[in-house]
Amino acid sequence: MTPLTGYLLVAALLFSIGLAGALTRRNAILVLIGIELMLNAANLNLIAFWRYSPHPEALTGMMFAIFSIAVAAAEAAVGLGLVISIYRHAHTTDLDEMNRMKG
Amino acid sequence: MTAVFYIVAALTIAGALAAVWLKNTVHCALALTVAFAGLALLFLELDAQFAGFAQILVYIGAVAILVVFAILLTRGSETPVDTVYSRNWFWGFLIAAAVFATLGWAVLHSTNVLPHETAVPAVTVLQIGNALMSRYVLVLEIIALLLTIATIGAVIVAMAEKERAQ
Numbered sequence: 001m002t003p004l005t006g007y008l009l010v011a012a013l014l015f016s017i018g019l020a021g022a023l024t025r026r027n028a029i030l031v032l033i034g035i036e037l038m039l040n041a042a043n044l045n046l047i048a049f050w051r052y053s054p055h056p057e058a059l060t061g062m063m064f065a066i067f068s069i070a071v072a073a074a075e076a077a078v079g080l081g082l083v084i085s086i087y088r089h090a091h092t093t094d095l096d097e098m099n100r101m102k103g
Numbered sequence: 104m105t106a107v108f109y110i111v112a113a114l115t116i117a118g119a120l121a122a123v124w125l126k127n128t129v130h131c132a133l134a135l136t137v138a139f140a141g142l143a144l145l146f147l148e149l150d151a152q153f154a155g156f157a158q159i160l161v162y163i164g165a166v167a168i169l170v171v172f173a174i175l176l177t178r179g180s181e182t183p184v185d186t187v188y189s190r191n192w193f194w195g196f197l198i199a200a201a202v203f204a205t206l207g208w209a210v211l212h213s214t215n216v217l218p219h220e221t222a223v224p225a226v227t228v229l230q231i232g233n234a235l236m237s238r239y240v241l242v243l244e245i246i247a248l249l250l251t252i253a254t255i256g257a258v259i260v261a262m263a264e265k266e267r268a269q
Contacts, residue, residue: 003261015206024196025123063239
């Protein structure tokens with residue numbers, strides 16, 4: 001097993017754990033935590049591919065990961081703001097109870 | 104594969120599992136911090152010092168604190184009496200397992216097209232700064248704009264709404 005394979009497997013496992021968290025938890029904040037884990041797994045892939053690429057001095061994967069971190073931070077701020085706003089309206093963060101738009 | 108990699112990877116996976124599985128939401132947020140720290144260590148292990156320290160600053164310094172604030176501002180710190188899992192938890196778990204099986208199969212059965220470089224890339228922070236200010240300057244500006252808009256948007260969304268005049 002090459003080092004790249006090891007990192008890719010860790011990233012795949014992290015992604016699946018995040019996906020499981022986003023799909024199975026009821027609390028909206030924990031769903032956001034799952035999404036953050038998935039974004040981080042993607043970053044790990046980018047950095048691993050950058051490290052073992054033939055031209056790491058081009059910095060492409062590294063830059064992609066850095067910008068991805070910045071976008072993930074913006075996403076977290078907006079997502080948690082939305083959760084607080086929804087909590088103020090519905091007095092719950094339980095996603096199973098948020099079914100007002102259900103047909 | 105070094106022993107350091109296995110230890111750090113196990114720490115990261117354990118933190119992520121705890122962040123998803125634990126019942127108490129505050130414990131989940133703290134476990135998430137462990138997972139973020141493990142990821143930062145993995146970045147450092149991959150010789151990406153700048154990304155590793157950015158990960159520590161942004162995720163452990165900002166996102167984890169934001170999550171804890173959001174948990175404490177809502178009543179998320181109270182553990183629900185019945186269950187913390189959604190009604191469709193079985194399907195969610197099944198989908199996640201299927202995704203991991205597919206990704207793992209693809210990773211293990213792929214062939215390397217590119218030569219596997221083992222030399223440590225000699226990249227300094229100076230080079231990263233130069234690249235940010237020359238080749239990637241447009242992206243940098245867009246990211247700056249995006250962060251500003253997202254911050255203002257988050258404040259407006261979370262701001263208490265004024266009572267409408269009758």
